[in-house]
Amino acid sequence: MIVDFHHHLGVSLDEYLGVLDRNDIIRSVLMPYDFGLLSEKDAYLASFNFEKSSEFVNGFLKRLDIINEKLLDSVKGINKIVFTPWLSPMCDNLDSFTGARVVKFVPVFDNFTPDYFIRIKPLVSDSVSNGAIVMIHTGWGVPVKPIAKLASEFPDGKFVIAHMKEDSDLYAKDRLEALSLSNVYCEASYLPHPKRISQYVSAGLGKKLLFGSDFRKLDDEQTIRGYKAMLMESDISIEKKYDILFNNALGLLA
DSSP: OEEEEEEEEOSOHHHHHHHHHHTTEEEEEEEEOOOTTSOHHHHHHHTTSSSOOHHHHHHTGGGHHHHHHHHHHHHTTOTTEEEOOEEOTTOSOOGGGGGSSEEEEOGGGSOOOTTHHHHTHHHHHHHHHTTOEEEEEOBTTBOSHHHHHHHHHOTTSEEEEEOOOOSSHHHHHHHHHHHTSTTEEEEOTTOSOHHHHHHHHHTTOGGGEEOOOOBOSGGGHHHHHHHHHHHHHSSSOHHHHHIIIIIHHHHHHO
16 A cells, blocks of 8 residues: 655646556645646746746746645546645635645745745645644755754644655755654655665654655656666665555554
């Protein structure tokens, strides 16, 4: 069994449910894969510039309420899917989504100015007050350290570092420090090597790791199997592997 803590709906719902069945995924944390009035290509090209154009802001970020509502309507009543809205301080109509079980911030697809982690605080505060788990993308230029700072400022909240992507050695160091906080977890997609899992388990952090694949489209189905294979190759007990595959996530989502 798998609880996959990082999915985007980039296929039809029927196709997506087939992916869950084929890969023994009993629950998935599912976010939109919709860029509003922008094409996927244009959105990805824009992600290389941290400060976004007015076209990007108006065509995508300010439409996140519509994008989230569309996904929510399509998955309502499907128990194995944990609807996860995409939040941004650039959209004024997201208050109703801060009560979701999990919320997600993606700085590289946002107006990622130097004050970004200050600007998201009102949404983070509302989410924590509503009992939501706050997941924040890291890697590709987004550091880990600010998430630890937020977690320290909101000790009643639960925070998930999205991805184990390491732009530099500092990311691994900062992630270890962040995971030493009682309210921080890590979704492990883009893990660099099975030894990284073993290292974190040896450091006593096995209960803080969550399986994730960053699935978006059918071509990404192989990443679910690939990341699972890397986890199973790690030098940890089968009980710890089961914790990372599903037990930790089930406990966090309970």
